[in-house]
Amino acid sequence: MELKSIKDAFDRVANKHKLSYTKTHEIVQMLSQELDKALSLMQDTQLDHKSILVDAKKLFTEKSPVAQLESAEKELNVALTKYPKVLEKQLNPEISKAYRTNAEFDTHIVNQIIANFFYRQGMFEIGDCFVAETGESECTTRQSFVEMYQILEAMERRDLEPALTWAGANSERLKQARSDLEMKLHSLQFLKISQGQNSQEALSYARKHFAVYADSCLYEIQKLVCSLLWDKNLEQSPYSEFLSPVLWDNAVREMTRQYCNLLGESSESPLSVTVTAGTQALPVLLKYINVMANKKLDWQSVEQLPVAVELPEEFQFHSVFVCPVSKEQSSEDNPPMMMSCGHVLCKQTITRMSKNGAKTSFKCPYCPTDIDSTRCKQLHF
Template sequence: MELTTIKDAFERAIKKQKLSASKSKELIDGMLLAVEQAMKEIQAIPDEGASSSQKSVLMELKSKLNEIAPVNQLEAYQKDLAIALGKYGKLLEKQFNTDLQNACRNVDWETHTVNQIIAGHFYRQGMFEIGDCFVNEAHEADAASNLRSQYVEMYQILGETRSRNLEPALSWAVMHREHLVKNGSNLELKLHSMQFVEILQRGSRTDALLYAKTYLGPFATSFKTEFQKLIACLLWAGRLDQSPYAELTSQSRWDELANELVRQFCNYLGHSYSSPLDMVIRAGVHALPTILKMASVMAVTNQDWQTMKQLPMPVDLGKEFQFHSVFVCPVLWEPASEENPPMLMPCGHVLCKQAILKLSKSSTRLFKCPYCPADTTVAQCKQLHF
């Protein structure tokens, strides 16, 4: 795909669009100026002989407008823009494969599960009206009602947090303290810390100290460094933004707190932080070019990838989509499993167990590493655990 060619065509279309908009505005401004000038001349005409004078002004205005020929000029500008857009569209059609049928695999969809994923995506994004419309048309309203109420609660708490009212979030964190601690989250401490900073920002050192004793004290042992920093902030009451701890008042801290709240709320519900639908679509966009190319190559050799249990070639989706450590044998190109675990050879290279057995042909026989001159035996190989 010639991305440079596409980019150049896109920039030409943008340039034509800007030129067309500028010329059109200039033309319309000129017409408005001519009309305004004519109106001023008509208003300045005395009552005696007004009819003939007004007619003369209007005739002069008509002559100016005919001379400008606005319709012809606007059509010319739009024509140039349409040509540029047409060329860009044809180039896109030429460079991109719009027939995605070969990349689609025939699978049996579990409609109810798919509907739940789509509804969950809408509710997760806070698009409750769209989600309600979808579940009603899909006849999933009863099944999705609990999901909806959970995300309504989350967005209510999130809205208050973004308005710097931490009481609802603190109530939720205290109620689910056991789950947060088990999950290794210090969300409750972050909320109390932010509330403490807000009290200090209002200049009340006494209230802030009382709040620290009441709510931050229990965290003093486990989070000593954070606790000491917050206590040192008492010296800067009312002017914390001018202190060495000014970052505690930044908007980014509130954004991070809101993200952490959403993450822990989703974790409590047993849902992923990112929308599964969003992840699947983005992963599909990454994999689509490779799958299309693979399907076209296999079609030439009369092979059908629809019947394969796994793809005959790896698809690199990047680290963004790596959720678990997966080892793929560089010899057999198969992912490791409990039956076929990764094995570390003395030379430091790693193969799957089946590959080692095929290379050795015997548990006691020496075999050569396929990546270096070292010789080894099956007994010298050790299983790796990720």
């Protein structure tokens, strides 16, 4: 979106409103002063009241306050009329032209993605209603997300038993994923017991559950145990951080992430990520389409966009390589190849530069090194 255009339009309206207010204030002040002056003169019984009123009327006619007010109001109304049009153009563009008419969609897959989104968000009734109305089979992940939300809802109530049970059952898989979720959950349970001012029970819990983490989390364990010395005044202690609700929020996020990870799902909804990324890329695409339309070119037949669509790092999930010579993205059939000089080109580019294998050597397009095509090495991202 062209936020600058919206801001400029808003600033114009704000400036016109300020000028209109200033002008109105000046005119009202002038009228007030002239009326006060006329009333003051009329209090003198020796003066002709009629001539005073005639002079006042003549002054008002010359100053034409109504015309001045109308002029200022007209300029403000013009700016106010244009502003919604700018908003409509920038915030509600015609996005249907970004849709490729030759694109093929698998309705079943799209419906499953939408149903999976509802279940992932915990909206099980809406998901069930959607599945029933579309006639789709039940989403395979539904029951798993039901279990996940039962665990998360228990954590919101500060009940860690369901989460600890799940983490214990999946302990080996969590270790393979190098997750410290189980330690986080045991730490929260320890703090919950200690904040109940039951130090002996908290120590017993620590001896039972912290020993296996002594090598990797010794410093954290030491802090947790030392916090027992301040159990009656923890908020004034060096360990007041253990009272922060952020610890629970982090545990909930890690629980969600690891549950989805072991389920073979991403921690973020694919539909949400797709829509968010598409929303950020759409303005660039629409601008490109408008340029193509002005040049009477059909973008529907373009296989690769000639413009870069920059997205934040959170939307970059895989490393890619684009050949600097052919501008083509690498693939399994056309992998990136590193030459002896250290520069990288795609395999098909190297083949073309070596005259389709007719000769083995050619000059690197980026440095004066003679390259032996047989010595190029494939890179793996």
